Amino acid sequence: MSRNKTAGYKGPYGYQKRREGDGRSCVRYKCGLTNTIQDVLRQRPGWMEVKDDGEWDFNWCDVGWLRENFDHSYMEEHVRICHFRNHYELTRKNLMVKNLKRYRKTLEREAGRIEASKCDFFPRTFELPSEYHLFVEEFKRSPGSTWIMKPVARSQGKGIFLFQKLKDIMDWKKDGSRSEEQRDETQVESYVAQRYIENPYLISGRKFDLRVYVLVTSYIPLKAWLYRDGFARFSSTRFSLTSIDDQYVHLTNVAVQKTAPDYDPEKGCKWQMQQLRRYLTARHGTETIEALFKDIDNIFVRSLQSVQKVIINDKHCFELYGYDILLDQDLKPWLIEVNASPSLTASSQEDYEMKCCLLEDTLHIVDIEGSCQENPLLFPDLRLTGREKRVGGYDLMWNDGPVYREDVNLETLGSACFTANTHLGCVNDRKKQLRQLLKPFPGKKRI
Amino acid sequence: MLSSLSAAECLHRPEIQLESLKEDVRNFLKASGWERKLQNAVYRELHVQPLPSHPAAPPEHAKEPLAYMRKAQVNWEKRILKSLNSMCTELGVPLARKRPAVEQKELTNKWNEMGTDEPDLSRFRPVYAPKDFLEVLISLRNPNHDSSEEASAKSHWGLIQVPLHDRDIPQMREAYSELSLTTGQLGIDDHTHVPPDLFESEHTRIGKKVVNEQDCAAAQQYSRQGCPTGLRADLWALILNSTNEPEDVMHYEQLKAGVIHHDLLVDNLIYKDVKLTASNDDYYFVFEDFLYQVLLCFSRDTAVLEHFSYNSATPPKSYIQGKVGVEEFAVVYPPNGVIPFHGFSMYVAPLCFLYNEPSKLYSVFREMYVRYFFRLHSVSSSTSGIVSLCLQFERLLQTHLPQLFYHLREIGAQPLRIAFKWMVRAFSGYLSTDQLLLLWDRILGYDSLEIVAVLAAAVFAFRAENLMEVTSLTSAEAVLADLSTLKVMPLIQIFLFATVI
Numbered sequence: 001m002s003r004n005k006t007a008g009y010k011g012p013y014g015y016q017k018r019r020e021g022d023g024r025s026c027v028r029y030k031c032g033l034t035n036t037i038q039d040v041l042r043q044r045p046g047w048m049e050v051k052d053d054g055e056w057d058f059n060w061c062d063v064g065w066l067r068e069n070f071d072h073s074y075m076e077e078h079v080r081i082c083h084f085r086n087h088y089e090l091t092r093k094n095l096m097v098k099n100l101k102r103y104r105k106t107l108e109r110e111a112g113r114i115e116a117s118k119c120d121f122f123p124r125t126f127e128l129p130s131e132y133h134l135f136v137e138e139f140k141r142s143p144g145s146t147w148i149m150k151p152v153a154r155s156q157g158k159g160i161f162l163f164q165k166l167k168d169i170m171d172w173k174k175d176g177s178r179s180e181e182q183r184d185e186t187q188v189e190s191y192v193a194q195r196y197i198e199n200p201y202l203i204s205g206r207k208f209d210l211r212v213y214v215l216v217t218s219y220i221p222l223k224a225w226l227y228r229d230g231f232a233r234f235s236s237t238r239f240s241l242t243s244i245d246d247q248y249v250h251l252t253n254v255a256v257q258k259t260a261p262d263y264d265p266e267k268g269c270k271w272q273m274q275q276l277r278r279y280l281t282a283r284h285g286t287e288t289i290e291a292l293f294k295d296i297d298n299i300f301v302r303s304l305q306s307v308q309k310v311i312i313n314d315k316h317c318f319e320l321y322g323y324d325i326l327l328d329q330d331l332k333p334w335l336i337e338v339n340a341s342p343s344l345t346a347s348s349q350e351d352y353e354m355k356c357c358l359l360e361d362t363l364h365i366v367d368i369e370g371s372c373q374e375n376p377l378l379f380p381d382l383r384l385t386g387r388e389k390r391v392g393g394y395d396l397m398w399n400d401g402p403v404y405r406e407d408v409n410l411e412t413l414g415s416a417c418f419t420a421n422t423h424l425g426c427v428n429d430r431k432k433q434l435r436q437l438l439k440p441f442p443g444k445k446r447i
Numbered sequence: 448m449l450s451s452l453s454a455a456e457c458l459h460r461p462e463i464q465l466e467s468l469k470e471d472v473r474n475f476l477k478a479s480g481w482e483r484k485l486q487n488a489v490y491r492e493l494h495v496q497p498l499p500s501h502p503a504a505p506p507e508h509a510k511e512p513l514a515y516m517r518k519a520q521v522n523w524e525k526r527i528l529k530s531l532n533s534m535c536t537e538l539g540v541p542l543a544r545k546r547p548a549v550e551q552k553e554l555t556n557k558w559n560e561m562g563t564d565e566p567d568l569s570r571f572r573p574v575y576a577p578k579d580f581l582e583v584l585i586s587l588r589n590p591n592h593d594s595s596e597e598a599s600a601k602s603h604w605g606l607i608q609v610p611l612h613d614r615d616i617p618q619m620r621e622a623y624s625e626l627s628l629t630t631g632q633l634g635i636d637d638h639t640h641v642p643p644d645l646f647e648s649e650h651t652r653i654g655k656k657v658v659n660e661q662d663c664a665a666a667q668q669y670s671r672q673g674c675p676t677g678l679r680a681d682l683w684a685l686i687l688n689s690t691n692e693p694e695d696v697m698h699y700e701q702l703k704a705g706v707i708h709h710d711l712l713v714d715n716l717i718y719k720d721v722k723l724t725a726s727n728d729d730y731y732f733v734f735e736d737f738l739y740q741v742l743l744c745f746s747r748d749t750a751v752l753e754h755f756s757y758n759s760a761t762p763p764k765s766y767i768q769g770k771v772g773v774e775e776f777a778v779v780y781p782p783n784g785v786i787p788f789h790g791f792s793m794y795v796a797p798l799c800f801l802y803n804e805p806s807k808l809y810s811v812f813r814e815m816y817v818r819y820f821f822r823l824h825s826v827s828s829s830t831s832g833i834v835s836l837c838l839q840f841e842r843l844l845q846t847h848l849p850q851l852f853y854h855l856r857e858i859g860a861q862p863l864r865i866a867f868k869w870m871v872r873a874f875s876g877y878l879s880t881d882q883l884l885l886l887w888d889r890i891l892g893y894d895s896l897e898i899v900a901v902l903a904a905a906v907f908a909f910r911a912e913n914l915m916e917v918t919s920l921t922s923a924e925a926v927l928a929d930l931s932t933l934k935v936m937p938l939i940q941i942f943l944f945a946t947v948i
Contacts, residue, residue, distance in 0.1 A: 204733045204799070205559055234733060238560040275730060278676055278881055282801050286651075286677040350729075427638070 027368055029058040032065050036344045036352060040359040046369070058368055063087070063341060075316045080368050083340060084219070084317045090307045091321070091340040093192045094127040094152045103306035119306075121299045122335045123195040127152075128172035135193050139166065146196040151189055159189075162196060169193065197334055201327040203279070205238040209336060210273070210325040212424060214300050214397070215362055219313040221400035224304055225365060226297070228393045228428040229354050230273040270347065272354075277425030280331075288331065296325060296333045297422050301398055303335060318366050320358075357430060361392035364434070384437075391437065392430040395421050480661065487663035491688035494894060495757065495818060511759035513828045515589055520759045520826040523583050527786055528763045530574050535712060538570050542712045542765060542780055551707050558703070562726070562735035568719045573789035577871045580788075580824060581606075581864070584834055587826070604856055605841030606863045611828055613839045615846070619901065619943055623893065625671040626936075628944045633673025634885040634936030647675075654678045663688055671892035673885055673936070680801040686891050687814040691807045699806035702744035705782075709747075713781045717742045721792045730880050734799035738792050741809050745816075751783035754817035759827035760784075785821075790868075793875040794820050797883050819896055823871050831896040836870050837863055839897065843904040847946055851911050860923040866903040869930075873899050877930045886935050902935055905942035909933070 027047045031038055037060050041047055050056050059081045061069075066083045075081070089095050100122060108116035126135035128149075139147070149169060151159040163169060171188055200207045213227040271279075281289045300323065322342025326334045344359070346352030367384045389396045389403060396403045397420070404418040460475070476482040511517045535542055546554070557564065585606045592610050614622070626632065631646030641647070650672060657665045658681045666685040674682045684690075706714075721738045725731045731738075745751070755762055762784025764777045795812050802808040822832045829835065844852045844862055855862055869877050873896065874886055889898050906927065907914065913926045 204736055204803070206733060238563065238736070269732075271730070271733070275880065279800055281676045282680060283803065284677075286675070289677075 027058055028054065028056045029060070030054075030056040031059075032061045033344065036346055036355045037359055040356055040363070044360075044363065058366075077315075078368065079316050080318060080366050081316050082318060082320065084216075084319050085312045085314065087311070087319055087340045089310045090303065091338050092152050093125075093150055093337055094190060096303070096307075096338060097122065097125045097127070097192065099306045099310060100303065103302070118298055119302050121295075121302070121333060123197060125192050125194040128169070128191045128193055129188060130190075132173055136166070138195075142195075146198055148194050148196045149191050150194065151191050153190070159191075197326055197328055199329045200239065201329050201331065202239055203234070206234050206236075207239040208232045208234045208271075208276075210276070210296075210323075210327070210333075211342070212273075212296070212300075212323045212325060213342065213358055214304075214321045214323055215318065215365060215394060216304065216321065217318045217365065218315070219304075219308050219311045222304055222308055222398055223396075223400070224300065224398045225391070225394040226300065226397040226422050226424060227358055227361070228273070228395065228423050228426055228430075229358065230424065231351075231354075232271045232273065232276040234269040234271070236269055270351070272350075273425040274427070284331065292327075292331050292333065293422070293424055294420065296424065297397065297420055299323070299325065299333060299335050301402075303338065304398070318362075320362055357393060357428075361394050361430065361434075365391050365394060388437065389421055390433060392434050393428045395423050397422050483661050487661070487685070487688045490663045495754070506756070509757055510755070510761075511827045513589075515591075516587070516759060516826050516828050516834075519583065519587055521761070523580070523826060524761060524763060527574055531712075531763070531786060534572065534574070540712055540715075544710050546708060546710050550710075554707050558740070560736055561739040562721075564718075566715070566718060568715060568722065571715045571719050573716060573720065574786055576789040577824075577868050580833075580871070581867045583826065584837060587834065603841065604845050604852055605838070606861050607834065607838045607841060609834065609838070611835055611838050612830075613835065613842050614897070616843070616943060616946060616948055619897075623671075623898070623943060625892075626889070626940055626943060628940060631672060632936050632940070633675065633888070634882070634934065635940065637673075651675045651678070654682065658682060658685065661685060667892055667894065669892075670888045674888045676881075679884065679888070683801065683891060684807070684811060687811060687818070689807075689810040689814045691804065691810060695810050696806045698750075699744065699809050702747050702809075703740075705747040706743045711746060711781055713746050713787060714743055716787050717746070717792070720787055720789060724790055724876065725792045725796045728796070728876055731793075731796040731799065731876075734796060737799045737803070737805065737808060738795055740805045741795050741812055742787070742792060744809060745813065746781040746783055746785070746787075748783045748813065749779075751785065751813065751817060752779065754821060755784060758821050758825055759829075759832075760821070760825040785816075788824065790872055790876070793872050797875055797880060797887070800880055800884070818894075819890060820873070822896060823873065833871065836896060836900040836903075837867065839900040840866055840870070840903045843901065844907055847904070847942075848908055848911060851907065851914055854915055855923060858918055858920070858923070860917070860920040862907060864920070865924055865927050866907070869903055869906075870899050874902065874930075878933060878935060879931045882933065882935045889939075898939065901942060902939055905938040906930065906933065908942055908946075909938055 027044075028050045029041050029047055030050055031041055041049070041060065047058075057079055059079075061082065063083060066081075066085070070081075070083075070085055089099055100119060104116050104119040107119060124138055126132075126138065128135060139145070144164070146162055146164050148160065148162050149172075161168075172191060172193075210230060210232055212230040215225040215227070217223050217225070277289065277293075280292070303323075319340060320342065322339035324336040324339070326336050328334065344355055346355055364384070370384055370386075384391070389405075403421040405421045406418055473482075476485070507517060511520065534540075554561075585608075587607070587609050589609050620627070624630070631650060633647070633650065636646040637643070654669060654675050655678065657669050658678055663685050666682050670682060670686060717739070721735060721742070725738055726735050752762060762779045763786065765780040794816065795808075798808055798812055798815070802811055819831065822829055823836075824833065826832075826834060841852075841863055852862060873890065874883055878886065886898065886902060890896055910926055914923060917923045917926060
């Protein structure tokens with residue numbers, strides 16, 4: 001569909017005035033954060049920042065802004081925003097667990113035990129104080145076990161502690177005997193109590209967890225992309241169950257590690273995902289580790305499926321999630337949590353470059369330029385067809401069904417071996433791929 | 448020895464008949480895998496023992512045939528020992544002391560996390576750094592060589608001024624034929640856009656077979672084209688004939704007990720080195736504890752003394768007080784005869800990627816040291832020795848990149864001054880780990896460190912354009928400061944097989 005227009009009508013005052021149906025000469029963006037994303041947006045050709053109450057085509061906002069403004073904003077068809085309205089169904093610890101438990105039940109009812117057991121990637125979790133009694137039952141069934149308490153809505157490791165005795169969590173006891181006055185005064189913050197994984201996979205005595213990036217552009221149908229890069233975050237001290245008060249041992253968030261007394265910023269406590277994958281492959285062999293990464297893929301897909309029907313699907317929305325995964329000594333991956341606003345602050349030059357590439361590729365996939373169909377001259381290089389299986393460092397993991405590396409056609413349909421189109425921790429030659437992808441088609445007319 | 452015990456045992460077996468004793472024993476050894484083990488053990492000996500020499504040659508010829516090299520090594524050792532002794536006196540720290548019981552208990556408890564210890568190491572300095580050693584090599588001269596000729600186009604522009612034999616590219620093309628452009632390689636042909644059927648899958652399949660057969664010679668040949676990540680640990684252990692039998696574990700435990708009982712001055716040097724180098728490395732910081740567990744034991748391993756029969760170096764001797772010069776009161780110090788220098792821990796760090804049982808890691812490291820690494824810090828004429836590597840590097844550069852070499856010389860940036868530190872460490876800590884392991888695959892495959900010199904020259908060739916623009920040593924160093932993005936196999940392959948001769 002083409003419309004007749006000039007490349008930017010200038011009103012009587014010399015500035016570009018937008019008429020109805022006018023082609024956009026630039027993408028107007030709003031950005032509520034001041035870290036890597038700012039740099040990436042600023043450097044994108046043809047994108048301009050709008051301040052304050054200006055109209056925008058693209059908004060990278062924080063969840064607070066979203067909560068206050070989303071419901072009052074009218075967004076035209078082409079507009080894009082970086083969160084789903086009720087993302088917290090996936091990212092708040094108590095809600096995620098609730099959704100996963102419900103999904104698992106449905107799965108068991110419809111597809112049987114074995115299929116449901118594929119959801120057993122999160123440790124036993126209870127919301128407190130509402131599920132206090134259920135929790136106590138479970139607690140008593142496993143004497144001597146260690147549990148971890150996490151506030152449902154905080155981040156960066158704040159408020160987390162471990163406990164082994166019930167008396168440590170008396171504040172969350174659901175007690176009907178408290179007077180009304182008491183109950184009104186002290187509203188206990190909602191926490192989840194989760195079985196602590198006591199046998200984490202250790203590298204040279206140190207515990208680590210994985211940060212993986214998953215981009216969801218639609219829930220119905222479900223379309224999710226997996227980024228090849230990521231990292232393993234190491235605790236700066238050796239793992240031991242004897243010092244459960246030492247949060248530096250157990251929590252691997254970089255934010256927490258930074259405050260540890262022996263933290264050395266020069267030291268760096270992260271490994272790139274490729275490094276980790278190679279190490280594990282050298283230690284356990286290719287097949288074992290391929291199976292492990294398949295299990296990790298399963299976590300992403302199932303967790304997204306569990307909230308598919310709950311999340312308000314909105315074509316304007318996309319979301320970049322930061323998944324935290326923990327491995328245990330049997331090489332079983334566990335889901336720790338999902339972050340709707342993964343930290344975009346860079347901890348080192350290498351980290352900065354990785355995050356820039358991640359964000360650039362995210363913007364490529366969101367392809368807001370593609371919706372500026374009316375003005376092909378403006379963004380001649382960005383021509384995504386929407387049928388790509390790979391864009392830069394992202395691989396299409398799920399597209400209303402599993403996505404395979406091999407092309408599924410009549411010939412290959414009978415074949416039994418399809419491999420998933422995911423490459424977490426594999427070589428990320430994104431620049432090369434982008435060059436191939438964004439080349440103009442031969443014979444395409446360029447005016 | 449174990450194989451002969453096993454052979455003796457097998458005589459009691461019912462299938463062994465007296466009439467066909469020889470055949471039966473032989474078949475038994477083959478079936479039980481002992482024949483293969485014997486073969487591997489013999490193969491190992493062939494690797495480390497020097498070539499048979501003239502019966503009248505004195506033992507020092509096995510260490511180093513050239514007298515002037517021996518002399519230089521002796522002088523260097525005197526300097527190191529003097530430095531060590533003076534540090535000892537200055538700091539008032541004994542070379543060795545027995546630990547009190549309380550300290551022993553503490554160390555036993557902390558054995559798996561020695562990295563958490565933060566002893567005060569500020570007073571300790573490394574005994575020497577690679578650049579000190581470079582000065583020694585630069586001053587080497589062969590007294591029989593007349594180097595008084597006028598400087599000409601044929602003269603050597605580099606810093607090493609000894610006439611050792613080196614190889615030119617045509618000779619290397621023959622020697623390293625498996626690295627040619629038409630042969631599949633890991634590090635090149637396993638890249639994402641190359642379909643695995645072309646090379647990778649088949650190569651991996653062969654690798655699995657080699658590991659199953661436990662064939663040491665085959666593993667070495669195989670390694671020339673690179674080892675798959677999942678098989679590398681087994682393949683290297685096979686090539687080095689490094690086992691993890693109960694007796695190896697026991698040996699390691701004995702060394703550990705030695706560490707617990709006695710504290711050595713060199714322990715502090717090891718701590719300091721690990722803290723300064725490996726702990727600050729993005730890849731290796733995780734393995735800090737392993738490094739202590741390996742290096743502290745290594746210092747106490749008298750089995751390492753055996754390698755001095757073919758090493759030009761001689762272990763430093765210390766004398767009991769008052770008995771200097773009296774051989775009965777001489778004690779080798781440290782017990783393994785190897786004084787660590789700045790960066791020594793980087794020989795071990797990459798191996799932590801492959802092995803995480805301390806006794807196995809130790810066994811592999813020790814074998815790597817007594818076969819290869821020792822040559823990187825002793826003065827010798829060996830083709831794998833650091834002197835040869837330096838000369839080889841300089842000659843390759845002068846022959847094939849004369850403009851670059853001349854330019855760098857003119858601005859006071861002799862290439863060897865930059866490349867030396869890479870070669871002394873066999874590039875550990877300079878390349879990314881996966882690339883380093885691909886390089887070490889070839890060191891094992893070709894049983895030689897020569898490839899390290901080739902890579903050094905190839906790096907200069909790769910960055911030649913930028914280097915031609917620089918005007919000082921500092922800027923030249925800046926251009927070559929970060930090698931972490933380099934892919935070693937394409938560089939080596941292009942340098943050896945695509946250079947116009």
